[in-house]
Amino acid sequence: MSYKATVWALDQRSIKGTTKIVLWHLCDRYNPEHGCFPSQELLAYDCQVSRSGLNNHLLHLEKCGLVRRERRIDPITKRQMSTRYILGFEDGFTPALFAQISADDAPSAEKPCPDFAHGAVSRNPADPCPENSPSRVQNLDTNLVREPLREPVKEEEEGAAAHDADFDGFFVELLSALGFSANAPLPTWWQGWPARLHVRRWLDDLGLSKDRIIKTAKESRNDHPNPPDGPKALDRFMERAAQRDAQAAANTTTAGKAKRRRKSETKPPPSDDEVAAYYAAIVNSDEYLPRDLFSSRTCGLMLDRG
Missing domain, CATH: 1.10.10.10 (Winged helix-like DNA-binding domain superfamily/Winged helix DNA-binding domain)
Structure with missing residues (x-):
């Protein structure tokens, strides 16, 4: 570079x-x-x-x-x-140099000449050899598969203009967050469409929102108070922000799954019949019965069921 x-x-x-x-x-x-x-x-x-x-x-x-x-x-x-x-x-x-060959100077079609890349290398009357042809690239003018022409729709043009205007406002806000003055000249790497295309990649490739980019740009000034020379200097900050957002989203998803799993694994509380039967079995056994083993509710359940 x-x-x-x-x-x-x-x-x-x-x-x-x-x-x-x-x-x-x-x-x-x-x-x-x-x-x-x-x-x-x-x-x-x-x-x-x-x-x-x-x-x-x-x-x-x-x-x-x-x-x-x-x-x-x-x-x-x-x-x-x-x-x-x-x-x-x-x-x-x-x-x-692009030389123009007139019709009189052009090689005859009846006698192909390999020296001018119009005939076969073997000098036999065969098809022209592509190795010596002027170009081996597809000629788009001979492509028979064409899409139908369509007049531009006014609504689409207005939508594209509004989208560009919205991005221009965001770009100005980004420059302000980085510490560039409104009337001061920008460095070369912040001028023209390459800088804007680079910033668009943060939105499209990294999936960052405009607010997240502005916030990350402001946070980058804690480490580098001076404005960066170009958008490439912010790539590392934007990539880290995207990684943190992805990790936070993954942690939220994992926590939600664990909570649902714990909730599904929780057993329902025992019924009154099960409680009464459990304590009745203890009373009928020969085990030691502590003084505070039975509550008034437990006693009531056992008395109601005989």
């Missing part, structure tokens, strides 16, 4: 949406000494997109001149390795 790289990604105003998320995760995987070469599987998992969608965003980043991809081949096994991503802020960066 590189602070310089992630700040550079946040400063790019020419892209937005998922494309910017892809660029930010590329910068998050950047190593100042070795570069950036995450696998597509890992990058797609980080960005929560499909691999075909990921390649579309990477192509857009290349066309914007922010990223250049370089294929890497293992010199020993000759197998393709993970792609090297050269970011725009690196020294010596040159954007990728």
Whole structure:
């Protein structure tokens, strides 16, 4: 992870949406000494997109001149390795060139040429070889399975806007609980959508409520009076709060089960007939009878039953 790289990604105003998320995760995987070469599987998992969608965003980043991809081949096994991503802020960066081939210059369909990745490697009149094709990624424009288009519902848009407004108010309250002044500039790690996305994970992944997050943020200032540099500094406090809540819920459930178990195991009190029969057996025996063995109620029960 590189602070310089992630700040550079946040400063790019020419892209937005998922494309910017892809660029930010590329910068998050950047190593100042070795570069950036995450696998597509890992990058797609980080960005929560499909691999075909990921390649579309990477192509857009290349066309914007922010990223250049370089294929890497293992010199020993000759197998393709993970792609090297050269970011725009690196020294010596040159954007990728997208050459336009006219119809006259394009290879003839009757005589496929393997040099231009339009024919078979064996030079036989067979299907084109996918090993030399420009891209092995699914072309979404040829996908015949499409979902029907649907006009956005006004109620859904209003609900989403209200939800975002509610979260914005909660985010401002969280910053205030952490000691940030209302008009003071925020640190870099608290700015933009990455910080808000990180805070949302406390709600979705850890299952904490907004009030619990605010309370935990205030408690964290007992150990660290100064405001944290970013939301990641609060992860440990939030995880501990979630663990304490889960443990408290488990203890409550266990105590309730034990109480119900004890209640079910409690035997009902003996009836009057059983009490009278028990003490009558003692009287008829040859055992010693203490002076305070019988109460007035016990005597009454035995006399009533002869």
